[in-house]
Amino acid sequence: MIEFHGVSKTYGDGTRAVDGIDLEIESGSLTVFVGPSGCGKTTTMRMINRMVEPTEGRILVDGEDVRDVAPVTLRRSMGYVIQGAGLFPHRTAVDNVATTLRLAGVPRGEARERAQAALRLVRLRPELDDRFPAELSGGQQQRVGVARALAADPPILLMDEPFSAVDPVVRAELQQELLRLRASLSQTIVFVTHDIDEALLLGDRIVVFGPGGTIHQHADPQTLLERPADPFVAQMIGRDRGFRSLGFRTAALEVLPLERATEDGTAPVPGIADGWRLDCEDDGRPAAWVRGEERIPAGEGWRVGDGLRQALDAVLSSPTAAVHAVDDRGVVTGWITRSAVLAAVDAPRDPS
Secondary structure (H helix, E strand, C coil), rough: CCCEEEEEECCCCCEEEEEEEEEEEEEEEEEEECCCCCCCHHHHHHHHCCCCCEEEEEEECCCCEEHHHHHHHHCCCEEEEEEECCCCCCCCCHHHHHHHHHHHCCCHHEEEEHHHHHHHCCCCHHHCCCCCHCCCHHHHHHHHHHHHHHHCCCEEEEEEEECCCCCCHHHHHHHHHHHHHHHCCCEEEEEEEEEEHHHHHHHHHEEECCCCEEEEEEEEEEEEHHHCCCCHHHHHCCCCHHHHHHCCCCCCCCEEEEECCCCCCCEEEECCCCCCCCEEECCCCCEEEEEEEEEECCCEECCCCCCCHHHHHHHHHHHCCEEECCCCCCEEEEEEHEEEEEHHHCCCCCCC
């Protein structure tokens, strides 16, 4: 656990960057610090590993005051990922990752093996291991940066706007990679961003910072969306928070059975006679909607277990009054209807 007790940071010119915050970050959680520029979120994160020293208060990691640990020792015990990866330009990808291990005294051969394992963990292709940063794309560089932070298996991972320097498509891929890694890793992650959508996607808990380095709300994403603490938080979330909150609401949507009743292998939508049929790949994944000579991409559909936001978006994107449901492999398993989704959206919320 990471604990902040009355922590403040005031610079020499009198600027108050962080103002008396009290905060607990649970072990194994992914906590996102979000807020506008200059609100103290990065300063707060950097005080955890003493890259910035607090002016007042105490920060404890698993009960130990960070001021009782030598700064270099403290920083080597935590992973750190920054915007733009921060790689050594004169070292290859694998040697960049091995650096933290070598600093910890790991022999060169073992360090390279563990570095390669970390690169596979973040899905960097083996043929890129010996390339220099300038020979990698922005997304590939960021994967190397994450691998370097994970290589020594630190209990805490600090991530300072790590995906903000890449294009939106790559950014979405990296966000999904982080979610995938979270399923197999036990690190406590503190993630800084100015993007509320990124915070809502990634965070187990979200800490909303405001001007002057104050905390306006610390909550899980659903609570943040449904019960913002004050007008500042509501403005930070935006006007469509009701729609966003559907992503955290689930319903037992009935999945109608899939039938391949036509000679060409396409599947008709049961109970809907508008002519649209679904064509699937040989492996069962959705390919296209077809009707006569018309053919449009099918999209992913609705993944069983996803929230109502994803279900509503899927049915509204469909050319007919239903959309295909898919399993974890992306294979079509049946249908959900637009009427069923709208009824679930309209149903009273569970007060729990």
